[in-house]
Amino acid sequence: MRAALDFLYAFCGYLAAICLAGIGALILAQIIGRFFGILVPSANEIAGFLMAASSFLALAYSFRAGSHIRVNLVLLRLPVAARRIADIICLAAGTILTGYFAWFTWVLVKDSIRYNEVADGLVRIPLAVPQSALLAGLVVLTIAFLDELISVLRGNTPSYDIEQDALLSPDGH
Amino acid sequence: AQTWDMPLPYPDTNFHTKNTRIFAEDVKKLTDGKLTINIHSGASLFKMPEIKRAVRTSQAQLGEILLSAYGNENPVFEADGIPFLAVGYDNAWKLYQAQKPVLEKLLAEEGLKLLYAAPWPGQDLFNQTEIKTLADMKGVKFRAYNAATARLAELMGAVPTTVQYAEVPQAFSTGLVSSMLTSAATGVDVKAWEFLKVVYTTSAMHPKNAVFVNQKAFDGLAKPLQDALLKAAAESEKRIWEASKVEAKATVKALGDNGMKVLAPSDSLQAELQKLGDTMVKEWVEKAGANGKTIVDSYKKM
Amino acid sequence: MDQLVQSILLIVLLLAFLAGGFWVALSLLAIGLFGIAMFSGAPPGIVMATTVWGSSASWTLTALPLFIWMGEILFRTKLSEDMFQGLAPWLTRLPGRLLHVNVLGCTVFAAVSGSSAATAMTIGKMSIPELSRRGYDERLIIGSLAGSGTLGLLIPPSIIMIVYGVSAEVSIVQLFIAGVFPGAMLAGLFMGYIALWAVIFPDRTPPADIKMSFLEKVYSSRRLIPVILLIMLVIGSIYQGWATATEAAACGVAGALILSLVMGSLTWRSFLDSLLGATRSSCMIAFILAGAAFLSVAMGYTGLPRTLAEWIRELQLSPYMLLVALTLFFIVLGCFLDGISVVVLTVAIILPMVQAAGIDLLWFGIYVVLVVEMSQITPPVGFNLFVLQGLTGRNILYIAYAALPFFLLMVVAVAMITIFPEIVTWLPAQATMRP
Numbered sequence: 001m002r003a004a005l006d007f008l009y010a011f012c013g014y015l016a017a018i019c020l021a022g023i024g025a026l027i028l029a030q031i032i033g034r035f036f037g038i039l040v041p042s043a044n045e046i047a048g049f050l051m052a053a054s055s056f057l058a059l060a061y062s063f064r065a066g067s068h069i070r071v072n073l074v075l076l077r078l079p080v081a082a083r084r085i086a087d088i089i090c091l092a093a094g095t096i097l098t099g100y101f102a103w104f105t106w107v108l109v110k111d112s113i114r115y116n117e118v119a120d121g122l123v124r125i126p127l128a129v130p131q132s133a134l135l136a137g138l139v140v141l142t143i144a145f146l147d148e149l150i151s152v153l154r155g156n157t158p159s160y161d162i163e164q165d166a167l168l169s170p171d172g173h
Numbered sequence: 174a175q176t177w178d179m180p181l182p183y184p185d186t187n188f189h190t191k192n193t194r195i196f197a198e199d200v201k202k203l204t205d206g207k208l209t210i211n212i213h214s215g216a217s218l219f220k221m222p223e224i225k226r227a228v229r230t231s232q233a234q235l236g237e238i239l240l241s242a243y244g245n246e247n248p249v250f251e252a253d254g255i256p257f258l259a260v261g262y263d264n265a266w267k268l269y270q271a272q273k274p275v276l277e278k279l280l281a282e283e284g285l286k287l288l289y290a291a292p293w294p295g296q297d298l299f300n301q302t303e304i305k306t307l308a309d310m311k312g313v314k315f316r317a318y319n320a321a322t323a324r325l326a327e328l329m330g331a332v333p334t335t336v337q338y339a340e341v342p343q344a345f346s347t348g349l350v351s352s353m354l355t356s357a358a359t360g361v362d363v364k365a366w367e368f369l370k371v372v373y374t375t376s377a378m379h380p381k382n383a384v385f386v387n388q389k390a391f392d393g394l395a396k397p398l399q400d401a402l403l404k405a406a407a408e409s410e411k412r413i414w415e416a417s418k419v420e421a422k423a424t425v426k427a428l429g430d431n432g433m434k435v436l437a438p439s440d441s442l443q444a445e446l447q448k449l450g451d452t453m454v455k456e457w458v459e460k461a462g463a464n465g466k467t468i469v470d471s472y473k474k475m
Numbered sequence: 476m477d478q479l480v481q482s483i484l485l486i487v488l489l490l491a492f493l494a495g496g497f498w499v500a501l502s503l504l505a506i507g508l509f510g511i512a513m514f515s516g517a518p519p520g521i522v523m524a525t526t527v528w529g530s531s532a533s534w535t536l537t538a539l540p541l542f543i544w545m546g547e548i549l550f551r552t553k554l555s556e557d558m559f560q561g562l563a564p565w566l567t568r569l570p571g572r573l574l575h576v577n578v579l580g581c582t583v584f585a586a587v588s589g590s591s592a593a594t595a596m597t598i599g600k601m602s603i604p605e606l607s608r609r610g611y612d613e614r615l616i617i618g619s620l621a622g623s624g625t626l627g628l629l630i631p632p633s634i635i636m637i638v639y640g641v642s643a644e645v646s647i648v649q650l651f652i653a654g655v656f657p658g659a660m661l662a663g664l665f666m667g668y669i670a671l672w673a674v675i676f677p678d679r680t681p682p683a684d685i686k687m688s689f690l691e692k693v694y695s696s697r698r699l700i701p702v703i704l705l706i707m708l709v710i711g712s713i714y715q716g717w718a719t720a721t722e723a724a725a726c727g728v729a730g731a732l733i734l735s736l737v738m739g740s741l742t743w744r745s746f747l748d749s750l751l752g753a754t755r756s757s758c759m760i761a762f763i764l765a766g767a768a769f770l771s772v773a774m775g776y777t778g779l780p781r782t783l784a785e786w787i788r789e790l791q792l793s794p795y796m797l798l799v800a801l802t803l804f805f806i807v808l809g810c811f812l813d814g815i816s817v818v819v820l821t822v823a824i825i826l827p828m829v830q831a832a833g834i835d836l837l838w839f840g841i842y843v844v845l846v847v848e849m850s851q852i853t854p855p856v857g858f859n860l861f862v863l864q865g866l867t868g869r870n871i872l873y874i875a876y877a878a879l880p881f882f883l884l885m886v887v888a889v890a891m892i893t894i895f896p897e898i899v900t901w902l903p904a905q906a907t908m909r910p
């Protein structure tokens with residue numbers, strides 16, 4: 001189970017990274033294409049969709065890497081037991097909120113399919129396709145929140161405590 | 174008293190937005206303040222691609238969109254975006270009448286009720302240099318913002334280049350693109366004289382904004398309020414078709430006053446363009462199927 | 476004043492969520508939901524999904540992850556170290572020494588990137604480890620980065636100028652030109668402050684470790700050549716007409732990859748690390764941006780900003796007093812909303828007032844950019860604060876405190892362009908006076 005979940009988060013993270021690289025490749029193709037009079041159809045729209053897909057598919061992955069910002073001013077000053085309770089409340093609230101969000105994104109996708117919504121621009125891209133990436137990202141984030149909640153309830157420290165991107169040593173403030 | 178939200182795509186300085194504000198005031202007056210319309214201009218509530226969805230799903234009760242921006246959804250929406258199908262306001266009005274029954278039917282399927290349509294000034298051909306024949310357009314980088322303008326560029330032998338509206342001034346200043354088909358009103362908005370020299374008043378087509386209401390919200394109104402809303406809409410439509418003509422004159426003049434060469438296309442150029450237009454109309458009818466044929470046939474009968 | 480109670484309630488709730496350690500993006504979403512559910516008749520869930528979709532799938536936004544990626548690539552090459560080695564000899568006589576790298580680096584990078592967060596993140600990634608290793612004052616490192624990062628908005632190209640230009644129908648090219656002098660002035664103010672601080676606290680700047688002749692300095696500057704080439708590539712791509720301001724970011728990524736390939740630091744591992752790092756950072760920023768966009772839509776439904784603006788209009792102030800009132804209004808709003816939301820939400824309501832007072836809309840655009848820059852470093856919702864929290868792991872109030880002097884310098888800058896509007900208007904006027 002643990003391995004499967006970790007794989008899921010990493011998989012979505014890598015997908016998001018591919019989307020990001022795709023934005024760069026697409027825009028470069030558009031710039032180079034212009035030199036030769038070649039139009040890359042709907043490049044701007046697709047880049048925008050990749051942007052949304054990248055941002056949302058990466059949610060769970062960056063959540064576990066501690067990239068999502070929270071104001072930890074009060075948290076850090078709490079005694080260990082109180083800190084644990086605060087974390088549990090935050091995680092429970094987060095699970096509910098992301099679940100709610102995922103549900104209404106599903107409503108959005110359903111509406112797009114029902115009314116055959118398509119992107120403007122040169123290519124008729126069904127909006128349900130890029131919106132599904134949003135939905136997938138939010139569903140996986142909800143799972144990650146729930147996963148984290150259960151883990152903290154079992155007495156583990158939260159995985160997002162690592163702050164792997166920080167450049168300064170954690171002492172001091 | 175009820176308050177309705179109405180997201181608009183264009184900012185307050187735009188003549189469409191100004192007219193829609195008058196419409197909202199009229200509704201308030203005609204209903205003795207029982208129905209207030211809260212206008213959210215400049216895409217501050219929803220952006221253009223989301224406005225129709227927002228009204229359909231009752232996130233807002235009223236909305237205004239550029240119809241042809243939804244052309245990918247159904248070709249009927251972009252009938253007024255096909256260059257040289259209906260040149261000038263009189264033809265644009267006829268096309269609107271021909272398009273209206275189909276349009277109303279399509280919107281009704283989404284639970285939307287069309288209130289009225291508001292035309293943009295005719296789309297003119299902006300270019301760096303004067304054009305004698307269409308051969309002069311060969312290889313010119315032409316701004317394409319949808320399928321129709323991209324196809325037009327192709328037919329002209331120009332190179333279609335996509336540039337978002339916000340990036341138009343920079344793209345033209347640096348020579349990324351050097352020609353476009355747009356209304357004089359938009360030409361003034363982007364200050365076309367800062368980067369272009371010539372404009373041909375081709376009036377190739379008059380794209381329209383559509384103003385519509387959520388049917389359920391409309392049905393929920395008392396009869397007198399419904400009547401008031403429809404009355405204000407009818408007046409607004411009459412007003413905006415006139416205001417659009419005034420805007421067209423004023424903006425073409427502004428282009429000239431700011432140093433652009435405002436020219437009428439020569440007969441031979443107009444004929445060449447018209448021929449391209451015929452091709453595009455034919456292609457559009459094929460794409461739009463039965464609906465397209467109905468619209469073009471009834472338009473040609475008028 | 477029903478709406479006053481509403482707004483206070485929303486603010487208190489937001490502060491409670493944030494202080495409780497709830498994630499920033501989620502807090503914004505939650506408050507937005509609450510605001511719509513309590514104070515409007517709209518269906519909150521579907522509005523949230525629609526708004527977040529609409530604001531996330533955005534072409535203009537694509538420049539952000541690309542610039543961040545470019546920064547991540549540079550961070551993994553020797554390029555950042557070289558930038559210090561090249562600049563250090565020139566700065567060693569200046570009080571404050573290498574701290575000026577933050578301001579200069581951000582100023583130069585601002586000419587490449589249109590976003591404040593990407594500027595702070597890129598330069599921060601390169602300078603924080605170098606500066607803290609050399610023993611510079613941590614608070615000033617963080618404060619100067621937070622402050623100078625905002626130059627990304629004022630020095631062209633600039634996303635916020637594009638947003639304002641479209642909303643106010645002011646020429647975007649003119650806005651870009653108008654931003655040059657105020658941007659240089661603000662950078663000058665920042666450097667002046669750092670120098671003054673260093674003079675007052677001489678023992679808090681690490682000693683100069685370089686003694687070089689002029690020719691040696693010039694020779695050591697060769698290490699700046701790769702960075703200069705990269706900047707020339709990005710800026711050149713815009714002004715040569717190869718790319719739009721948004722697309723230029725992709726040129727930056729390509730250039731950075733080529734440079735790191737040439738310099739031998741590009742491996743599959745470093746490529747992957749840079750890409751994943753950029754994915755995490757841009758995910759964090761994009762998610763907060765989405766939350767902020769939703770909150771601003773919720774505000775639009777409740778009509779709060781409109782009421783506030785109406786209230787200011789009814790005061791019938793003189794132009795100067797109007798600007799003072801608007802500045803306070805923007806600062807308060809900027810504490811809770813992000814810059815783009817502030818512009819989109821208020822421009823429609825405020826511009827008529829501003830025009831009626833006889834204020835030039837081009838000038839007002841630069842003024843708006845300056846006050847939006849302030850909002851990037853005011854707590855609780857300030858994007859440069861979030862970026863620096865991510866970079867340093869320090870808490871947000873500490874970072875905001877470190878950035879406070881730079882916030883005050885921006886207030887000074889607003890005062891200066893108000894007293895001497897020519898700082899803004901002179902250059903664009905020259906640019907249009909051609910035959």
Ligand code: NA
Nearest residue numbers: 585627630632
């Ligand atoms: Na910039």
Ligand code: NA
Nearest residue numbers: 809810850856
């Ligand atoms: Na702020």
